[in-house]
Amino acid sequence: MISSVVLDIEGTTSPLSAVHDILFPYARDRIADWIGDERPGTPEVSDGVRELAGADADVVATLLDWHDQNLKHSPLKTLHGLIWERGFLAGELRGVVYPDVRPALTEWRERGVRIWIYSSGSVLAQRLWFSKTDQGDLLPLLDGHFDTVSGGPKREPASYKHIASVIGGRPDELLFLSDAVAELDAAREAGWRTVGVSRPEDGSPDAGTHPAVATFAAVPREEFPPQP
Numbered sequence: 057m058i059s060s061v062v063l064d065i066e067g068t069t070s071p072l073s074a075v076h077d078i079l080f081p082y083a084r085d086r087i088a089d090w091i092g093d094e095r096p097g098t099p100e101v102s103d104g105v106r107e108l109a110g111a112d113a114d115v116v117a118t119l120l121d122w123h124d125q126n127l128k129h130s131p132l133k134t135l136h137g138l139i140w141e142r143g144f145l146a147g148e149l150r151g152v153v154y155p156d157v158r159p160a161l162t163e164w165r166e167r168g169v170r171i172w173i174y175s176s177g178s179v180l181a182q183r184l185w186f187s188k189t190d191q192g193d194l195l196p197l198l199d200g201h202f203d204t205v206s207g208g209p210k211r212e213p214a215s216y217k218h219i220a221s222v223i224g225g226r227p228d229e230l231l232f233l234s235d236a237v238a239e240l241d242a243a244r245e246a247g248w249r250t251v252g253v254s255r256p257e258d259g260s261p262d263a264g265t266h267p268a269v270a271t272f273a274a275v276p277r278e279e280f281p282p283q284p
């Protein structure tokens with residue numbers, strides 16, 4: 057029986073375009089000024105960049121290069137979250153989720169299933185994203201969040217073993233939903249159940265050897281606890 061569902065964001069709960077066309081450019085435009093003006097988080101982000109890229113690395117150039125390559129390095133994702141926080145608080149940004157997400161999360165919770173987010177976006181960014189969506193505040197439907205700092209890299213089976221040890225339950229009681237086959241492969245290698253989300257709107261690749269759905273409404277419920 058499924059006890060927890062763990063959800064990716066980009067391409068799974070939310071359109072790729074909302075992240076790539078809105079969030080990412082918003083952050084890129086502000087990276088140089090944020091570091092140059094030493095705004096909050098700058099020392100930690102800069103230390104993290106130098107740790108990964110070398111002590112002599114040009115911090116801003118490295119961050120911009122990582123951003124342009126869509127690398128998921130934690131210092132960049134931390135900085136994204138800090139920049140987006142300003143945007144959310146100023147009302148310039150808001151979360152976007154597919155219409156099938158809220159009804160599914162509500163139903164799964166009614167069945168007693170716990171729901172978690174695991175994204176490369178920082179936990180700060182995730183919480184902002186789900187607290188101010190076009191469908192209202194979804195945070196009350198979520199049990200917790202993992203990012204690359206608290207969960208580890210998303211393509212490593214060890215990350216899923218670690219998350220399992222935090223949320224509890226046998227691996228085969230845990231279901232991971234993602235649009236990325238490499239992430240699904242890593243979760244399956246850790247013993248989890250997997251469902252690939254291939255959203256036609258996103259032009260998502262198919263889910264390889266994983267069961268695939270186009271919306272959360274189609275996620276098979278046979279292994280979920282019954283509805284009360």
Ligand SMILES: CSCCC(=O)C(=O)COP(=O)(O)O
Pocket residue numbers: 064065066067075079128133136174175176177178181182185210
């Ligand atoms: C609102 S979190 C922003 C998503 C993000 O920064 C990202 O890199 C997408 O990663 P995901 O693991 O959700 O595919």
Ligand SMILES: [Mg+2]
Pocket residue numbers: 064065066067068234235236
């Ligand atoms: Mg994704």
